Amino acid sequence: MLLFTHPAMLAHAPPPGHPERPARLEAVLRGLEPLGLPVRDAPLATRAQVERVHPRGLVDAMEEAFPKPGEGLAALDADTFLSDGTREAAWRAAGAVVAAVDAVTAGEDAQAFCAVRPPGHHAEPAQPMGFCIFNNVAVGALHALEAHGLARVAVIDFDVHHGNGTQATAQKDPRLFFASTHQSPLYPGTGLAHERGPAGNILNAPLPPGAGSAEWRAAMEREVLPALHDFAPEMIFVSAGFDAHEADPLAQMRLTDADYAWAGERLSAAALSLCAGKIVSTLEGGYDLGALTRSTQAYAGALTRA
Numbered sequence: 001m002l003l004f005t006h007p008a009m010l011a012h013a014p015p016p017g018h019p020e021r022p023a024r025l026e027a028v029l030r031g032l033e034p035l036g037l038p039v040r041d042a043p044l045a046t047r048a049q050v051e052r053v054h055p056r057g058l059v060d061a062m063e064e065a066f067p068k069p070g071e072g073l074a075a076l077d078a079d080t081f082l083s084d085g086t087r088e089a090a091w092r093a094a095g096a097v098v099a100a101v102d103a104v105t106a107g108e109d110a111q112a113f114c115a116v117r118p119p120g121h122h123a124e125p126a127q128p129m130g131f132c133i134f135n136n137v138a139v140g141a142l143h144a145l146e147a148h149g150l151a152r153v154a155v156i157d158f159d160v161h162h163g164n165g166t167q168a169t170a171q172k173d174p175r176l177f178f179a180s181t182h183q184s185p186l187y188p189g190t191g192l193a194h195e196r197g198p199a200g201n202i203l204n205a206p207l208p209p210g211a212g213s214a215e216w217r218a219a220m221e222r223e224v225l226p227a228l229h230d231f232a233p234e235m236i237f238v239s240a241g242f243d244a245h246e247a248d249p250l251a252q253m254r255l256t257d258a259d260y261a262w263a264g265e266r267l268s269a270a271a272l273s274l275c276a277g278k279i280v281s282t283l284e285g286g287y288d289l290g291a292l293t294r295s296t297q298a299y300a301g302a303l304t305r306a
Contacts, residue, residue: 001111001304002103003037004096005029009117011085015073018081019250019287020118020131027289028115031297035304040103042096042116044088045139049098052142053135053169058126062090062133076128090118090133097140097237100280104235105148110277111268113240113300114140119284121163121239122188125172130161130188137239137282138169138176144235145175152177154233156224158216158263159241159284160251162191166239167202174199177231179224181205181216183244183251203227212254216244217262228270235278236271242286242295250287260295264302272306279303 010022051059066087067074074082093116100112120137122130137155144150154177155170157163162182167190170178174197182191184206191204205219228236242260244253271279281303286292 001037001113001300002100002109003032003039003113003115004042004100005039005115006042006092006096008085008092009089011083012089012118013083013085014081023289024286024292025115025117027292028283028296031293032113032115032300034297035301037113040099042092042114043099044091045095045098049143050094050134050139052146053138054125062128080128080131086118086133092116093118093120094134094136094139097136097280097282098143101140101144101148101235104278104280105144110279111303112280114280114282116283119241120282121157121159121166121284122161123165124168132165135165135169137237138166140280140282141176141237142169150234151175152231152233153235153237154179154228154231155237155239156228156267157239157241157284158244159239160244160248160253161187161241161285162204163239164188164190167191167195170202171197174201177201177228177233179203179205179227181207181219181224183207183209183211183253186251201231207253209252210254213256213259216253216255216259220263220266225266225270229274232274234275235280236267236275238267238279238281239284240281240299241284242292245286245288245291245295247288247291248286257294257298261298261302264299265306268303268306
């Protein structure tokens with residue numbers, strides 16, 4: 001497994017007390033360090049790569065909105081902030097997933113993990129939101145389709161919050177399968193089971209507050225994994241959010257470290273049977289630092305052992 005990250009992502013600095021803080025990335029890297037993964041610098045994405053997902057007008061507006069050095073914070077909404085380090089962090093977060101796709105496609109490794117921030121799965125094509133600026137996983141998925149000529153790719157999202165932005169991208173592109181397990185009701189209020197998309201390439205498995213290992217694993221085994229096999233993607237992406245953990249402060253699900261190891265095992269097995277093991281994971285949520293360290297290590301460690 002290759003690890004894509006960059007220290008510039010630590011310079012994205014929301015206000016003090018914000019849950020999506022630089023210490024999250026440090027916690028993730030602590031968890032991955034014992035695995036001894038080869039580390040690659042995440043490059044800046046190009047405008048053409050980002051504009052496969054986000055229209056030119058949105059990208060232009062973001063370039064205007066990013067604060068210059070010394071300008072202080074800017075707020076896009078009540079949750080989503082820009083500092084003078086956000087611009088480079090956001091472009092590198094998207095670029096990490098693009099570079100991971102290139103490396104996996106070239107056969108350098110079958111697996112990659114993108115330790116990035118800001119996260120991406122809430123960013124809709126025309127609207128950043130929910131701590132997210134660019135939709136990193138969607139940028140990577142469309143890069144695989146357009147730049148590498150893949151016919152079908154899949155995104156599996158086990159963050160506790162529904163990946164509304166990734167779903168919005170999948171609704172417009174039947175080559176992209178999107179499946180999500182998430183707590184409902186919870187922000188952003190999307191991801192109901194009847195939301196299937198015009199091409200039937202969307203699967204949502206909402207779970208109630210308090211749902212734990214048994215309920216979540218059952219949803220994965222009975223709904224997500226069979227649908228993934230039916231779609232038969234040529235590459236699997238994972239929006240790896242670790243905020244369904246029982247210790248996380250922003251939701252009420254009750255997953256444990258062992259559940260994330262199980263996810264790594266099951267998704268790796270699916271990738272081996274469907275697409276020669278090709279799986280690109282990218283960090284989304286997870287806001288308890290200790291749980292984030294342990295869960296990331298459990299998930300990535302299981303992938304590397306498969």
